[in-house]
Amino acid sequence: MSDNEKDKQMNRFGHEAKTMIPDDAPLARNPGHKLRTSNVIVNRKALTDEQALLDSYKLDKPTGQKIQFYSEGNQTGVIRLGEVEEHDVPNQFTGPSYRNPPQRFRFDGHKMMHHLDRIQAWQNGERFAPIHIDMGLTKFCNTACIYCYAVVQNMTKGTMIGRDALLNYIRDCGKLGVRSLGFIGDGEPTLNPALYDATVLAAEVGVDTSMATNGLLIDMDRAHDLLKNMSWIRFNLSAGTREGFRRVHQSKEENFDLLVEKIKALVKIKKEYGYKCTLGLQMVLVPECFDEVIPEAKLGAELGVDYFVIKHCSDSEYKEIGINYDEYLKVGDILKEAESYSNDSYVVQAKWNKINAASESSLYKNGFRKYDVCHGTPFLLQISGNGKVYPCGPFFNKERFYIGDLHETSFFDMVMSDRYWAVHQDIANSVDVHKDCAIGCRQDYVNKFLWDLKNPPEHINFI
Numbered sequence: 001m002s003d004n005e006k007d008k009q010m011n012r013f014g015h016e017a018k019t020m021i022p023d024d025a026p027l028a029r030n031p032g033h034k035l036r037t038s039n040v041i042v043n044r045k046a047l048t049d050e051q052a053l054l055d056s057y058k059l060d061k062p063t064g065q066k067i068q069f070y071s072e073g074n075q076t077g078v079i080r081l082g083e084v085e086e087h088d089v090p091n092q093f094t095g096p097s098y099r100n101p102p103q104r105f106r107f108d109g110h111k112m113m114h115h116l117d118r119i120q121a122w123q124n125g126e127r128f129a130p131i132h133i134d135m136g137l138t139k140f141c142n143t144a145c146i147y148c149y150a151v152v153q154n155m156t157k158g159t160m161i162g163r164d165a166l167l168n169y170i171r172d173c174g175k176l177g178v179r180s181l182g183f184i185g186d187g188e189p190t191l192n193p194a195l196y197d198a199t200v201l202a203a204e205v206g207v208d209t210s211m212a213t214n215g216l217l218i219d220m221d222r223a224h225d226l227l228k229n230m231s232w233i234r235f236n237l238s239a240g241t242r243e244g245f246r247r248v249h250q251s252k253e254e255n256f257d258l259l260v261e262k263i264k265a266l267v268k269i270k271k272e273y274g275y276k277c278t279l280g281l282q283m284v285l286v287p288e289c290f291d292e293v294i295p296e297a298k299l300g301a302e303l304g305v306d307y308f309v310i311k312h313c314s315d316s317e318y319k320e321i322g323i324n325y326d327e328y329l330k331v332g333d334i335l336k337e338a339e340s341y342s343n344d345s346y347v348v349q350a351k352w353n354k355i356n357a358a359s360e361s362s363l364y365k366n367g368f369r370k371y372d373v374c375h376g377t378p379f380l381l382q383i384s385g386n387g388k389v390y391p392c393g394p395f396f397n398k399e400r401f402y403i404g405d406l407h408e409t410s411f412f413d414m415v416m417s418d419r420y421w422a423v424h425q426d427i428a429n430s431v432d433v434h435k436d437c438a439i440g441c442r443q444d445y446v447n448k449f450l451w452d453l454k455n456p457p458e459h460i461n462f463i
């Protein structure tokens with residue numbers, strides 16, 4: 001063996017050991033662990049001080065690879081960037097790790113594992129309250145966005161849930177242990193004057209609230225009530241310019257200026273008073289706004305909102321909105337560019353799981369699901385803006401699945417009733433999710449999870 005070879009670290013097969021350890025890493029005197037293939041024992045304690053971390057930039061040995069440090073609590077991990085990052089992630093774990101820093105929001109998935117008590121109740125055949133309810137507060141709107149699903153939901157001007165029914169319902173949600181309400185779906189929530197009092201009451205009874213709004217009619221005199229009590233407010237905005245706003249939302253260009261001013265004012269109040277409410281923008285992606293993606297990503301950063309999320313457009317089971325999902329395949333680069341505007345305080349994210357459905361086989365693209373039964377509706381319920389309760393939005397107005405009216409029956413009694421559970425059972429028993437349902441409905445992620453739970457593989461104890 002040459003002197004040169006003696007200097008190299010050889011493994012037990014006589015091959016040169018590859019190591020990422022810098023030559024000058026501090027060595028432990030009484031080592032307890034070995035690192036990778038190396039026989040060199042590194043003193044990890046010594047590596048945790050600032051200076052040692054800086055030195056360890058010498059880890060940057062393989063060509064094209066960069067190192068980034070990630071700290072969580074008192075631990076520091078290494079993320080190797082560069083070529084390695086280009087490869088597909090080999091598993092579907094979405095939680096935080098050194099390589100996958102924690103997601104601030106989970107736009108593209110579900111959070112069911114944080115509600116195991118409800119899952120257990122379901123498995124035991126008990127009656128339980130929904131974890132979350134999406135609820136319309138009106139059945140009309142002040143804009144006419146070209147992508148709006150409400151066009152297939154019998155919108156009627158002036159129709160909305162009454163104040164007393166709404167406030168009683170909120171009290172019942174508190175009593176039942178409903179964990180969150182989203183004033184989302186059907187019409188524009190700010191057109192219901194009871195919105196603000198409902199939000200304050202929900203916080204008092206321990207129910208989280210949020211809303212999706214076009215923002216134009218937010219009563220700024222009640223801004224503190226919203227920001228103090230809501231977990232998040234999402235502005236439905238699918239344009240970053242005045243002209244794009246007119247085109248997609250079919251509203252006046254001056255309304256774009258009005259909305260921008262309101263969002264700025266809300267961001268200012270939130271910061272001044274230290275309110276926790278998350279403020280975000282959501283674009284419903286349709287071909288008419290492909291050119292607005294980057295302007296809106298920039299606008300979100302300027303406004304100081306917390307996020308800008310880009311989602312697919314949900315079409316009905318009869319494809320009444322007429323979305324050609326193949327068009328989404330053309331904009332992957334634009335969406336990636338938009339995501340590059342993210343920084344520590346601003347997240348830009350496309351909902352890739354659903355946007356990429358366009359690259360699935362035509363079977364899945366046209367609505368075929370990766371599960372056969374819908375079990376999700378008792379966990380995630382949807383209520384129409386006129387106070388009528390149905391298991392899910394796509395089935396609003398379908399009498400067979402009508403559960404009751406909040407103007408006539410208390411929500412508490414409804415959830416305890418046989419009718420409520422018979423309707424959910426009817427959904428599970430008779431709906432063909434591949435044909436009868438809107439493509440990628442709200443309960444889709446939850447359904448996939450529950451289907452998996454209901455259909456375990458063999459040997460589940462071998463985790």
Ligand code: SF4
Nearest residue numbers: 374392437438441443
């Ligand atoms: S899968 Fe079908 S029945 Fe179930 S929530 Fe979605 S649209 Fe409704």
